[in-house]
Amino acid sequence: MIRKLNEAIRRTGAPIVVGLDPNLAFIPDGIREQAFQKHGETAEGVAEAFWQFNRGIIDAVHDLIPAVKPQIAMYEQFGLPGLAVFDRTVRYAREKGLLVIADAKRGDIGSTSEAYAIGMLGATSVGNSEIRAFDADFVTVNPYLGSDGVKPFIQVAKKRDKGIFVLVKTSNPSSGELQDLVVKTADGTEKPLYEVVGGLVETWGADAMEDGYSNVGAVVGATYPEQGRILRKIMPHAVILVPGYGAQGGTGANLAHFFNDDGLGAIINSSRGIIAAWREERYASYGPERYAEASREAVLAMKEDIHGAV
């Protein structure tokens, strides 16, 4: 699957993933009102508004970018109707030729991790039937439980030509609280925990390579460019999924070190900066009704910002 992602990055010239993290505050009044008229102020109403909003964004940007990244928490908070729209969004994005990264940050042990992997990337055989759950192309994975929590995801990914991104150094202010702690390793050297996890990502990924890159990628926040530079070297075969650009403070200038010399090796996420672009002053002329066109403009501006920096 990482080959397909790299091909799509080359084809579009845009190492960009759009985060489909809908929030009622981002959704133009017209869409919201229509959904509530139909379903009332219910979870179904919110889900309908999310769906119409997402579809507009996907229709407007699908030719510009390789992938979208729905954050499942935004859907899960509205229960089953919310998750039904997560599912519908994943399917629709794939129909439109986009790859889908399920941002679910799952992680457990053994057979439970396998169940999560099947839930996001796979299918289960029951008797003579194959039962699919959510059918994303990649899922984000939390490494705190160690190898036997991560490897079942890799096994399912290999079996189904999918991939994963492991949290290494996250974009949030307190990510350093555990991730930056200096640890003593078996060989007597000292290094921050995120470097240990980066080393594990490279090791885990050695067994899942395609054309020079691994189906085991990493998450490293744009807000930590210096750590990105170091992790780029520790994980030469990992594609780095980079959140934190835009709303969280990361800029194009912070991104150069996340890429390899071949121009690949990183894909930059922006969520609010794209999907809520219509609310920004610079895109105000679009108005709420043309929110999706504002998103398209914001993708083009982001592409230019990244090309200027890399």
Add this chain to the structure above:
Amino acid sequence: MIRKLNEAIRRTGAPIVVGLDPNLAFIPDGIREQAFQKHGETAEGVAEAFWQFNRGIIDAVHDLIPAVKPQIAMYEQFGLPGLAVFDRTVRYAREKGLLVIADAKRGDIGSTSEAYAIGMLGATSVGNSEIRAFDADFVTVNPYLGSDGVKPFIQVAKKRDKGIFVLVKTSNPSSGELQDLVVKTADGTEKPLYEVVGGLVETWGADAMEDGYSNVGAVVGATYPEQGRILRKIMPHAVILVPGYGAQGGTGANLAHFFNDDGLGAIINSSRGIIAAWREERYASYGPERYAEASREAVLAMKEDIHGAV
């Protein structure tokens, strides 16, 4: 909510939580066949089998124990029909007077963690309506992203009289890969990462106390009794949720140090050992049709094992 859990532990005399982690292999043929006759070999068929199985277990054990712990991964792998039965199981267990720990190991940053917390424990206001998602009493949380990933869960828990359990030292064989790494702390001392996380749990929980215990609990595996002894001292106000008893190798003799002198402070999970008891030789006389009675016997045996050790 932790007060209610402690009261229920006192009332039942059983610091036991039954893990509702259904698996087709655990489900008696009769239930499975009836569900597949009705729905075919589909996700709906599996979900129906899970529901009938769970209901039987809950009916058989609800008066003996304070809580159940459905592992959401087992449901998520069957997509929306699976998650609908997760929801139904949570509701039914609460109707029967049980507390419910959603074992979801969620964790993200800021507003995304808040969305996960709302998804598992809370409700969202939309206009004049309150929209509930999954309505468990506790959720398990992964600490890798640090305080700003965990605190939104605590905020939502406080607002709705709920609680959380933070992963500290997990029961799996490779949990030590990251969790046991020796880190250098700000004051120059060295300690394993799980002790740092244990310290954070105690700090986070100080603001969410009820009757001497905190609504911020911890997960520490029965398979690591020595670490349990140390963590018991580091987190005197945390209730420890202890997985790994039974199928994973932990025994009653390993459990003494997880409890405080007041007899509280720990709740021991068993999943397969209870729900698949009918497949064990010692309960063979029940046969598959009386699987729920075998589960009841297994709970009573577990209670005795714990009382013998503590």
